[in-house]
Amino acid sequence: MHPAKASVVTDLNKRLNDSPFIFVADYTGLNVIQFSELRTRLDKAGARCSVVKNSYLRLAAKGAGLPDLGELRGQNAIVTGEKDVAAAAKVLKNFTAEFKKPTIRTGVVDRLIVSSEQIQAIADLPSRDVLLSQLLGVLQAPASKLVRLLNEPASQLARVLQARADQGGGAASAEPAAKEEPAPDAAPAATAAPAAAAEAADKGDLNPATETANS
DSSP states (O other): OOOHHHHHHHHHHHHOOOOSSSEEEEEETTOHHHHHHHHHHHHHHHEEEEOOHHHHHHHHHHHTTOOOOOOSSSSSEEESSSSSSHHHHHHHHHHHHSOOOOEEEEEEEEEEEHHHHHHHHTTTTTOHHHHHHHHHHHHHHHHHHHHHHHHHHHHHHHHHHHHHHHHHHHHHHHHHHHHTTGGGGGGHHHHHHHHHHHHHHTTTTOOOOHHHHHH
């Protein structure tokens, strides 16, 4: 193999290994301005579009251990990216709907062959960021429920303790009142004095000073 060709295949091989997906599209019929616009849109989605020779692509795919891409004909470009396969597929789908080109031929996702129809279906999936936020919401929901469950017994305990404290305060205020109850016992003692004096008078036991005053 010519050194220049070998260098191209080596670089392409590394690119295929670094990307979790690859889309092969026939760009026949796209002019320079349209192809540049496609590249720009893919770049914003975190993907890269490059024109490759079919023979180089076959060699690089084989060297990367990818499945057989099948028969490659026409003028093909490959789309690769770092992470968000759905975003790249969405750009391809929307661009094709707008310009009727390029024609998506085949692809590989996680080292599995996917058809053009499957790539169209991937384009309808939420983006990676949306999927991550949805996953985060799913993970956070049980956690929030757990926090509520953990906090509920504590709040109940706080209410019970407060109720006991309120009851304790009421009992303490009632206790002095209970100690003051013997006061009514003084009334019988006061009424007993005239009765004792009357009994003494009947017996002639009155105080001499009282008798003198009476005489």
